Amino acid sequence: MFRVTDRDIPRRTIPALLLLGFASGLPSELVAGTLQQWFVDVGLKPGEIGLMGLVGLPFALKFLWAPVLDRFAPPFGLRRGWMLLSQVLVLLGLVAMAFLDPGRTPSALLIVATLVAVMSATQDIAVNAITCEAVDERRLGAAAGAAVWGYRAAALVSGAAALALAQHCGWKITYLSLAGMMLIGVAGSLLVPEPVRLRPPGTLAAAVVEPLVAFWRDLGPWRLAGLLAFSLLFRLSDQWAGNQSGVFLRELGFDKEAIGWARGVVGLVAAGVGVAAAGWLATRWGLIRCLWLGGILGAASNAVYLLLAGGYWHGPWGLGTAMAIENACGGFLAAVFVGFLMRHCSPGQAATQYAVLTAAWALGKYLTAPAGYLVASVGWNGFFVASIAVCLPGFVLLELLGRQQRPTT
Numbered sequence: 400m401f402r403v404t405d406r407d408i409p410r411r412t413i414p415a416l417l418l419l420g421f422a423s424g425l426p427s428e429l430v431a432g433t434l435q436q437w438f439v440d441v442g443l444k445p446g447e448i449g450l451m452g453l454v455g456l457p458f459a460l461k462f463l464w465a466p467v468l469d470r471f472a473p474p475f476g477l478r479r480g481w482m483l484l485s486q487v488l489v490l491l492g493l494v495a496m497a498f499l500d501p502g503r504t505p506s507a508l509l510i511v512a513t514l515v516a517v518m519s520a521t522q523d524i525a526v527n528a529i530t531c532e533a534v535d536e537r538r539l540g541a542a543a544g545a546a547v548w549g550y551r552a553a554a555l556v557s558g559a560a561a562l563a564l565a566q567h568c569g570w571k572i573t574y575l576s577l578a579g580m581m582l583i584g585v586a587g588s589l590l591v592p593e594p595v596r597l598r599p600p601g602t603l604a605a606a607v608v609e610p611l612v613a614f615w616r617d618l619g620p621w622r623l624a625g626l627l628a629f630s631l632l633f634r635l636s637d638q639w640a641g642n643q644s645g646v647f648l649r650e651l652g653f654d655k656e657a658i659g660w661a662r663g664v665v666g667l668v669a670a671g672v673g674v675a676a677a678g679w680l681a682t683r684w685g686l687i688r689c690l691w692l693g694g695i696l697g698a699a700s701n702a703v704y705l706l707l708a709g710g711y712w713h714g715p716w717g718l719g720t721a722m723a724i725e726n727a728c729g730g731f732l733a734a735v736f737v738g739f740l741m742r743h744c745s746p747g748q749a750a751t752q753y754a755v756l757t758a759a760w761a762l763g764k765y766l767t768a769p770a771g772y773l774v775a776s777v778g779w780n781g782f783f784v785a786s787i788a789v790c791l792p793g794f795v796l797l798e799l800l801g802r803q804q805r806p807t808t
Contacts, residue, residue, distance in 0.1 A: 411590050411591070411592075412533050412534060412542070412591060412592060413534075413538075413541055413542060413545050414545070414590070415587045415588075415590035415591035416526075416529075416530055416533065416542050416545040416546050416549070416587070416591065417545040417546070417548065417549040417587075418549065418583050418584060418586055418587030418590065419482065419526045419529070419530075419546060419549065419584060419587040419588065419591065420526065420545060420546035420547060420548065420549025420550045420553070421549035421550070421552055421553040421583055421584065421587075422486055422522065422526070422549075422553070422581060422583055422584020422585075422587060423519070423522055423523050423526050423546070423549070423550050423553070423584075424549065424550035424551065424552070424553030424554045424557070425553040425556065425557050425577060425580060425581060425583075425584070426489050426493070426515055426516070426519035426522075426557070426581075427455075427458075427519065427553075427554060427557065428554055428557040428558040428561065429493060429496075429515070429557050429561065429574065429577060430454050430455065430512045430513075430515050430516045430519070431451075431454065431455050432558060433557060433558060433561045433562060433565075434451065434454070434496075434508075434512055435451055436562060436565070437501055437565070437570050438451065438501050438505070440570070441500075441501050441502035442502070451509065454509060454512050454513050454516055455516060456516075457513070457516045457517045457519075457520040458516065458519070458520045458523070458761075459758070459761050460520075461520040461521070461523060461524055461754055462751070462754035462755050462757075462758045464521070464524075465524045465750045465751045465753075465754035465755075466600075466603060466606035466607045466610070466750070466751045467603065467606070468481050468521070468524050468525055468528065468750040468751075469528075469599060469600060469606045469610065469747065469748055469749075469750045469751050470599050470600050470602070470603050470605075470606035471599070471603075472599060475593075476593040477593070477594075477599060478525055478528055478529040478532070478593055478594060479529075479588050479589075479591070479593045481521065481522075481524075481525040482522060482525045482526060482529070482584070482587075482588040483585065483588050483589075485518045485519070485521040485522035485525065486522060486581050486584045486585050486588065487581075487585070488514075488518040489515055489518045489519050489522065489581055490578050490579075490581040490582070491578075492511055492512075492514055492515035492518065493515060493574050493575075493577060493578035493581070494574070494575060494578045495511050496508060496511050496512060496515065496574050497570070497571045497572075497573075497574035497575045497578065498571070499511065522584070524750050524753075524754055525750065526546065527546075527741070527749070527750070527753045527754070527757070528744075528749040528750040528753060529591060529593075529594065529749075530542050530543060530546050530741060531741040531744045531746070531749035531753060532594040532746045532747075532749055533591060533592060533594060536742055537681075537682050538678075538681075538682060539681070539686065539738040539739075539741050539742055540677050540678050540680075540681025540682065540686060540689060540734055540735055540738040541677075541678030541679075541681065541682065542678075542738070542741075543734050543735075543737035543738035543741060544674035544675065544677050544678040544730075544733075544734030544738070545674070545678070546737070547670075547674055547730065547733045547734050547737060548670060548671050548674040548730065548734075551667060551670050551730070552667060555663045555667055556577070556580070557577060558663075559659050559663045560663075561573050561577060564576065594746060598747060599747065600747075606751065607751070609748060610745070610748035610751040610752045610755075611751075611755070613745055613748055613752070614743075614752060614755075617743075617745070618743070622800070625796055625799055625800055626743060626756070626800065627755075627756070627759045628759075628796055629793065629796040629797065629800060630740060630756050630757070630759040630760045630763075631759045631760065631762055631763050631766075632763065632792045632793045632796060633690075633694060633736060633790075633793035633796065633797065634697065634732065634733075634736060634760070634763060634793070635763050635766060635767075635789050635790070635792075635793060636697060636698040636701060636786055636787060636788075636789050636790040636793075637697050637698075637701075637729055637732065638763050638764055638766070638767050639767050639770055639785070639786040639789055640701045640704065640725075640783065640786045641767075642767040642770040642771075643770050643771060643774055643782065644704065645658065646771075646774075647704060647707075647708070647779055648707075648718070650779075651707060651708075653718055657715060657718060658718070661715075661718045661719050661721075661722040662722055662726075665719045665722050665723050665726070666722045666723070666725070666726035667726070668723075669722070669723040669724070669725075669726040669727040669730065670726040670727065670729065670730035671730065672727050672730070673726065673727040673728060673729065673730030673731035673732075673733075673734070674730040674731065674733070674734045676727075676731055677689060677693065677730070677731045677732075677734035677735050677738075678734060680692075681734075681735060681738060686735055686738055686739045686742060687739075687797075687800075687801045689731075689735040690735050690736065690739055690797055691794075691797065692731075692735075693728075693731050693732035693734075693735045693736065694732065694790060694793060694794060694797065696728035696731055696732060697728050697729060697731075697732035697790070698786075698787045698790035699728070699787070700724055700725045700727075700728035700729065701725075701783050701786045701787050702783070702787065703720075703721040703724050703725055704721070704779070704783045705780060705783050705784070706721070707721055708779045708780055708783070709780070740753065740756045740757070740760075741753060743756070744756075770782070773785060
């Protein structure tokens with residue numbers, strides 16, 4: 400199977416992936432938390448607003464139509480074509496949302512938001528696929544890191560920055576402005592090189608079956624099961640802490656503005672440092688050793704919450720330091736984790752294969768559902784100690800996976 404070599408990679412590839420990561424992250428909050436705030440402003444009840452969470456369901460189910468992106472090539476190429484198509488449709492959808500009134504036509508706004516979520520999830524599939532295919536294995540950490548940091552930056556823009564803009568300019572101007580920012584993704588699609596020598600499967604059925612058969616053939620049943628379990632469990636420590644960290648910080652007395660500043664500005668810069676370190680180190684150590692370091696850093700970074708809970712760190716300085724450490728470690732871990740998953744995806748089948756792996760990863764969020772009950776039982780100190788301890792199964796799986804390197808295809 401063809402895979403690019405280092406000499407085939409244009410210099411514009413990594414910056415283009417950064418722009419594409421930004422485009423992937425931009426719609427996520429605009430059809431989720433930011434949209435919910437818009438509905439709050441028009442007086443909808445909490446129960447009705449809670450049901451809006453179903454708008455984001457396409458992001459969890461995108462593996463169902465990922466084979467379509469491996470099978471059919473629109474104009475402009477198999478990967479670039481799908482990215483451009485989905486980006487234009489997301490842009491138009493956000494424009495349409497800007498002209499709808501949730502007070503008068505809430506159903507229409509939710510329908511359009513759901514369509515935007517479908518096209519945004521489609522964009523995610525295509526961006527992840529081209530990230531897998533556009534660089535060689537040695538630079539997967541850097542490529543994944545660029546996309547991850549771009550996604551985080553966009554989440555800040557479509558979350559905290561969008562709310563601030565809506566406060567001063569209104570929701571219509573906010574959604575129109577952010578719709579225009581989807582042109583950043585269009586620029587990324589035009590810059591990134593379209594992978595060559597990719598042969599789409601002959602039929603849609605083959606596009607569904609062949610990637611799964613290739614997984615089974617290349618990895619074997621036990622290693623495939625181990626990889627799926629690894630996807631589910633390796634970042635569980637980070638997910639458990641994230642489930643309750645906002646509640647914890649509010650109980651310590653930090654207001655929303657302070658938390659937003661620390662998580663947004665400080666956290667984004669720190670995440671960029673972590674992502675850059677991951678990209679640099681992955682080319683020298685390899686992904687397996689970086690995963691060990693990232694897993695240790697990710698779990699150990701939860702200790703910053705113990706320092707806050709114990710009163711050792713306090714005030715804006717303590718909050719900012721804690722968020723800087725947590726996000727730098729989290730950015731490093733996210734970059735090498737995504738790079739490792741992408742390493743197991745074959746060119747031409749990456750859309751389906753990566754969607755399957757990330758579906759297992761997404762299930763990990765549901766394992767954190769009882770987190771609040773654990774806090775009530777053992778307190779904050781016990782909870783964060785437990786959040787560190789749940790990293791152990793992931794390390795066992797990493798050791799098992801590291802013993803058998805995937806053969807080069």
